[in-house]
Amino acid sequence: MTTTEQPAVTLPDGPIDQDKLTRAQKALLALSDDVAAQLAEDHGVCVRPLAMRRIDLTSGRVDVVPVPCGSTREDKCRPCADKARRLRMVQCREGWHLEHEPVTKPADPTERQKELMAVRADMHAAYAPAKEEGDETECEEIRDAVAEIDAELRALGVRGRLAPLDPPDRLAVKRSTRRRQDAPNLPRRPVENRTVGAVYAGRYRPSTFLTLTLDSYGRVDKHGAALDPDRYDYRRAARDAIHFPKLLDRFWQNTRRCVGWDVQYFGTVEPQKRGAPHFHAAIRGTISRAELRMIAAATYHQVWWPNHDHQTYSGDHVPRWDAIKTAWVDPDTREPLPTWDEATDPDALDAPAHTVTFGEQVHVKGILGGTEEAGRHIGYLTKYLTKSVGQAAGLNDTATTRQRAHARRLAAELAITPCSPRCPIWLLFGVQPRGSRSSMVPGVCKGKAHRPEHLGIAGRRVLVSRKWSNKSLADHRAERSSFVRQLLARAGVQPAYAVDDGPFEWETTKAGDPDVPPRPVLLLHAIHQRQRWRADYDAAVLATTEPDPDCSATESEAA
Template structure:
């Protein structure tokens, strides 16, 4: 049998998960057991290329289904949406609670924008051509962040000494807030409930930027006006001069006070609420950071069913399987070596991100002589567990895909179920029975009401369990058999059958 590395490569080519999760399922009625392989569900190609590609294809379907709708989709249930954050954006608020609010007045250096009552409509206008044909165009929008210094063609700063790494790191950390504020402003300026499918991707210089499919057509002049007028103020304590920089003299946990204290004087550090109250009481206080979008805005009109629409969807989802640092690599797999200048650029930005606070609960506030919100023992500056501090994220700790609540009216799980339903319908029509694991559902009960199937996690190589090689080999064979069945079913059904072969590779888990 081939070695594990060869099988992993073959599995990736066949669309099989390379790091599966094993579950032993015991039928309490019959006493029989079987091993079920579940895909890991990773969204990064370097972790599992097969699962990452499956996730990307699901997002492609979600984007395509909602972009050019000619009717308002139903309002989803609150638990069925996991994409768009709720934020009324009525004021520049402190980011711990909605109770501590500064002035709602706009900044004097920000232009005004129209403010209309937002209707419940989610679809765009209909345009009629001279020949009587009607169109309902949509848009593709790209937003960027401002420049932090001139960069070379490979993305590294031309002069690292003058490149504004601090501002770049803070902008990356608070970019999701700026994007959220932009959609709020755009809805108020247009007067309808603008719906979007957006992805956050890294530029070669490692600054995040936004690609967005927008349902409906909006005047380009108005969009540029909203971009120029959108900003987000971070009302946090001052971030300029850390108080505690010596790793051997960081604030210590006081068990009796349940708070952190100065290592030299023993005095308790100001609480998070006290630090914010001090800012609120100072009429001359300035925000710790203000983030704005860059001046470069790309806007394209897109008509449903055109080649451009398909190209744009591919462009929207192109980098979803990549990490933030991958654009600096020279090949498509992100494995080629990068130049010393680019590596130094990553190191410098990663070091800046490591020590800046990412949220009110971040341990890095101890360096500034302030207790994080909800403090607990064991916090250590520079070791915050938020992914914003990871080298692969470089400050961007939020979601990479942002979808408005009424884009399709469905959750991602519902889109996944739709893909599976198409596959099963095609197979059923062709007289092919696909393996169905619903019979092993954890919700199935015995006559006395107890769970019939008991699931327990195991690992390849466990005693009496399958080896990794046997497991992957079986999964590859199973996947090939399913694919052949689906291609046969499509042939029988005729040319109108949708080509969802990618779905066939991910709808069910093989049993060993």
């Protein structure tokens, strides 16, 4: 039996009278929402703006304005994701090849700050005897007074953790810092208070580009899928992915102690095709390849958690919550499960549950600032920041069957791997997680590490050291806004979108509010606003650009 091919549907040339089109031809017409969304992308406008209510506290005027969603994923909002990526590129560029130390010295304490801290010290001294005597009224008054003092200290610009009145019930467990016998020793030098690199030949101050990977778990094909899934170590791959951030922290600690100066870095965590995370970092200054490879080989992280190689419970046979004992109990014996503190007691753990190490592949390259190569590596560092972890690993519509099967096996292992001491998956291994409560579901955790699209990478994708550029992302945004405002003021251009300086109060809107326009209308307002902004900016650029003296009058008129 043969089937006849359907004739291709085409649209008539020239102006279209939609009343005369067939249903198939109408289906080929562009949707108005799609046209508006594409126009928004062309102008760099958020395609899914949020409606916020802006209240002018001086005049009382209330306006509903579109606010960008701020997404960092291009599959959700490409303009916002591209904007966030460009901001990260600026942050990386400004701190990579600094020639002078960033200003990091804290301000000197003021007299008022010291007065409040002295009063807080008196409160601490009075709280201890009141608590010993059981005077709850006095303790409550002291707690309220300390809370007011803390709020005023924060308002005066004091940062950092303030000492609590009530010390923790159980101090953190201190374990031995003696290195493992199978780990090579590292030299330990006093860390100098400097972050910039050395100068060579009196003029060159190169920096470093570093790539770190995890160990191998089995052979994979060119797409990153396991050639022999039964021999591929999915359990170790899942645990390494979850504890990868801790390994990176340990690496930078070892690096600073080994090289003897305060190493600063801008790094991104990305997945490989096999699903394992790896790390790219721009390091300010130079460190030899031999030293970095030695540090990577000597770096490890031990996970001192209860053993979780074999599940105690599964299926419907899982622990139950006992409201009388306020604890999770065994479904058969009704005996409470060991608490987290009991299960992690140093006497109960004779060995770490897992140890994470780097693989043998360590890529190191020297980069000179201001070169095309430096710009290319900055683009490479931020290349996948707008994609989800799964998309960056190649798990898209073109993924092979073996790739999808490999990702499913890894996701299945991540689903039964605890991600933190508070993870409800611990109940499947017969341990009450820290802060256990009745609302927990045994074996079900909402953490990002267990979602298939995250492949165990639950932390931040961008890691920046504290002294990289001494600027936050908010500081970089403020600099960009300040540059535009100064340019407009220098050109004498009054922005068409200018509003009073406020002060303003912002409110979130709710679905069904009568003053909130529909999403397509918000999108059109945002496009119109961006067009006006661009026109004002272009006019300011033309007004402040000096004419080329080599250009003739005829050429100027033609331009």
